[in-house]
Amino acid sequence: MMLLERFRELMDAYGGDPRRWPPAERASAAELLAQSPEARALLAEAATLDRFLDRAPPMTPATLDAERLITRTTAAAQERPAVPLAGVMRPAGRGLWLRAASLAAATIIGFVVGWTQLADTSEATAASGSSLDFAGDLSW
Amino acid sequence: MQDESDDALMRRAGSGDKAAFAVLVRRHLARATAVAQRIVANRSDAEEIVQETFLRCWQKAPEWLPANDRDAGDAAGRAQIGTWLYRVLVNLCLDRRRRPRPVEIEAAAEVADERANGFDVRAASETSRRVAAAMAALPDRQRAALALCYFEELGNIEAAAALAISVGALESLLVRGRRALKESLADLAPAGHIG
16 A cells, blocks of 8 residues: 555645556555545645646647648658668678779770770861870870 | 557658658647647747657658567557657757747737737636746746646656656656645635645
8 A cells, every 4th residue: 555655745746636646556546545534635635736727728729730730741851761881791702893893894984985085086187187196195 | 540559650651651640640739739838838839849849750750660569569659659759849848948038029929919828818717817827937847747747647657758857857847836836826725725
């Protein structure tokens, strides 16, 4: 059974309505109430203040329109969590292969672009009659 | 979907499910608005705060991970997102209250439109106005504790989590708040004594 001192604390904090008491303590508080005139006096005292608080003016009706709120809110972008890199380890061999393949691809592309530009330049030079230092234009 | 737990709805919302998020909003909007109104005592501020709260809820939904087991029942799921929602709401309310407001503007606004405070004082008796005034005079965190526990009847664990304090600290706020109200309203009791 609850001690009277704890019952007093409940009344002082939560008031006299059992619906507001911590659920885990309601049964033991009710048990004390049934047996203790002091507890009943404490409850009556707390209930007096509750009656005044219950006369607080009602809130003005909210003007927020739920549907408009939903529409506006869900139009915003959501924050996607960052993909965690720590702890996500790829096998080293596979990683090296990928990097080598990328470098090779870049080299091939560079060669093709350079060769194409060289061909275009040669044709233009031939057409215009001027000469070029091909070695200087080969930047790859 | 209407019967799904808050946790389940939040997980769906995290995948961009607007319909799931809409259910969450409709489920919590009225109470969130009431809590905000009681804390900031200003209806337009309260509504701005509620909108900001739900916006953050939507934006953060992809990161939502419940602290408890994903297979936990509806009650646990509801407590989790509700706690998070009210923590954001209460923090925004307390931050708003900390903003310096020009006294002359605030006083003029209050005289001009009492309804802006959030209370429908046109329908209130003198006693009701005194109670509203006594609540408004409380320190913000005491008023927030009473708003959550007394007026909106959140459980003590959920209310404490919303305020990011222990249940013991919550009870301390409630005790001090009720004591201050008792002193403020003492003259209204028939024998000059209020419980």
